[in-house]
Amino acid sequence: MINPQLSVVIPVYNEEHGLQALFDRLYPALDKLGVAYEIVFVNDGSRDRSAAILRGQFQKRPDATRVILFNGNFGQHMAIMAGFEHTRGGRVVTLDADLQNPPEEIGNLLAKMDEGYDYIGSIRKQRSDSWWRHVASRAMNGLRERITHIKMTDQGCMLRAYDRSIIDAINSCKEVNTFIPALAYTFARKPAEVVVEHEERAVGESKYSLYSLMRLNFDLMTGFSVVPLQWFSMAGIAISLLSGFFVVFLMLRRLIVGPEAEGLFTLFAIAFLLIGITLFGIGLLGEYIGRIYQQVRHRPRYLVEAVLESGEKGNVKREKVKRVTQVVDDSVQVVAAPSKKREKAKPVKDAAHPSLFPDNQA
Incomplete structure (x- = not known):
């Protein structure tokens, strides 16, 4: 081929x-x-x-x-x-x-x-x-x-x-x-x-x-845009402004009406809302940090056990194996495992796509 x-x-x-x-x-x-x-x-x-x-x-x-x-x-x-x-x-x-x-x-x-x-x-x-x-x-x-x-x-x-x-x-x-x-x-x-x-x-x-679909879409959004972080920043600014206005409102109300106990549950609800938004923001930031962490480790994205492909004469041209069944035309040959001495991993095409198993030439 x-x-x-x-x-x-x-x-x-x-x-x-x-x-x-x-x-x-x-x-x-x-x-x-x-x-x-x-x-x-x-x-x-x-x-x-x-x-x-x-x-x-x-x-x-x-x-x-x-x-x-x-x-x-x-x-x-x-x-x-x-x-x-x-x-x-x-x-x-x-x-x-x-x-x-x-x-x-x-x-x-x-x-x-x-x-x-x-x-x-x-x-x-x-x-x-x-x-x-x-x-x-x-x-x-x-x-x-x-x-x-x-x-x-x-x-x-x-x-x-x-x-x-x-x-x-x-x-x-x-x-x-x-x-x-x-x-x-x-x-x-x-x-x-x-x-x-x-x-x-x-x-x-x-x-x-x-769950897999949710993870896939989350990866898609965090991998191709920083808009979620920007949205959260704008939401934080808006909530801070609203919180400031609410504090002024409560101070004026206390001066005019006096201390009230009825507003305690409202304050708890607002506090829990803000805590939830904060935790969501921390999680979102963690997604971006997690992507950076995975990237800087430079681990292989996948490991290949074997590659079966045909050469010009129909023979298997390359096998990356621990142990492999090698197909040659109409017959099947079992290729012995490599020597016990482990060879160092060789990069495949570039440093970003390493393979831990060296090529064997059939």
């Missing part, structure tokens, strides 16, 4: 029951496009048989398949980042493994890019999610746009297309926490959106809980 025109990056986490259906639809859909392509599957530390199924698919289609195996669960966006760093296509498409976004829609995104756009987002038509997810998504989209000024109609849809220049810019970033669609939007010269179909998840459940 040499210089593919299109790369498709698919993060996978506990999708053993749906992967075969994905293979059955994805490869024929890409074959119809008439372009050279590669599919980069990133197994994000699945605890089921997903990794074994991906290895088997690599053995069946080594010409168009690459597999990256994490040694733990690092999150969807870190899996996509790892996929980006291993892509070679001039255009890159991201797709979830649950088939809620049909692979047949990829051609529509590429057709839109042919019009001169460098980043294509997608808007889910007639979403098949539960009502609370639909309402929460619309609310968070509106709040996110007000805070970050990033205009994405549907931030939760990961079916997106990127020009190579956008991918290179994303790969050069060193943030530990990031939201890829928003990051791509900040780099895009001419972004656009298209409407795509949205299907119900055939098997399994969504890997995003309500």
